[in-house]
Amino acid sequence: MVKKSQEIPDISHLRETARQVRLDILEMLHRAGSGHTGGSLSATDILVALFFGQMRLNPQDPCWFQRDRFVLSKGHAAPALYAVLSRLGYFPREELLTLRQFGSSLQGHPDSACTPGVEVPTGSLGQGLSIANGMALAARLNGNGARVYVLLGDGEVQEGQIWEAAMSAAHFRLDNLTAILDRNRLQIDGLTGEVMGLEPLAPKWEAFGWHTLQVDGHSFPELLSALQDAEHFTGRPTMIIAHTVKGKGVSIFENQVKYHGVAPNQEEYEQALKELQPA
DSSP states (O other), rough: BOOOOTSSSHHHHHHHHHHHHHHHHHHHHHTTOOOHHHHHHHHHHHHHHHHHHHHBBOSTTTTTOOEEEEEESGGGGHHHHHHHHHHHHHHHHGGGGGOOTTTTTOOOOOOOOTTOOOOOOSSSSHHHHHHHHHHHHHHHHHHHHOOEEEEEEEEEEEGGHHHHHHHHHTTTTTTTEEEEEEEEETTTTTHHHSSSOOHHHHHHHHHHTTTTEEETTOOOHHHHHHHHHHHHHOOSSSSEEOOOOTTTTTOOOOOOEEESSSOOOOHHHHHHHHHTOOO
C-alpha cells in the first residue's frame, strides 16, 4: 500500500505513534547497552511527522521508483529511524531488539545495504546534504515526482561541507529538496553556542538562498504545516529549523548533554517507561 501525502493526518494518532516510537528507541538502546539517546528522542516527532504524515512510501516495495527519499544525515539518531521503519512495516519489530549486535541488520548508524527503507549509509557528519542534493537533481532529471528530505543535526551544521551543499542546492534551485534541522542546541561536547556559535541561523540559510521556516519540532500541526509549505514552494530549496529538546519525552534525559551517546541503565529505563505510559 502506498501512503499518500494528500491524506489529512490524525494528530492524535501521530502523537500516540511518537510515544510508541520513543518506547521502542529506549528498549533498543537499553538492550544494546550503547547508542545515542538524546538525539534520537529529539528527532522522534520530526520523523513521525515525515513518515506518517507527509512522505509517499510503499513499505512492501522499498525501491518503488516514485517514492520520496529520506537521508538521515545525523546518522547517530538511527534508533529513531529504525523504530519508525519497523512500525511502517519495512521489517518485523523483533529485529529492533538486535540493534548493534553482530550480524544484525540494524547497525549503530544506518546502512542501506543492510536495512530496508534506508536510502544511504550515513553517520560521517556533514555529508548528508550533499547526498540529498544529488538525489534531488536525479529526481528532477528522472521526472518521477519524488521529493527528497534530509535531517541534519545542529552540531553537524558547523561542518563546512554543509554550507557548500547549501550554496549548491540554491544554485540549482532544488525546490524538491527539504532539509530539516534538529535544533536541540546540544552536541557531544556541550552547547552548540559554546562549541561553535550558529546564530543568526535562520538569516544564514536565507542568505544562502533557502526558503526558511522555524517551527516547534515537537508540534505536529506546526511540522505538518511547514512540510506542506515546503512541498508547494517553488524556485528554492526549503530549510525547516525545528526547535527541539534533546532527550524529549523523559525528564531525566531532557537537555542533558551526557545522554548524547549514552544508553539508559536499568534504573533510568524503568523511570522512562513510567513517564512514557499513556496519559
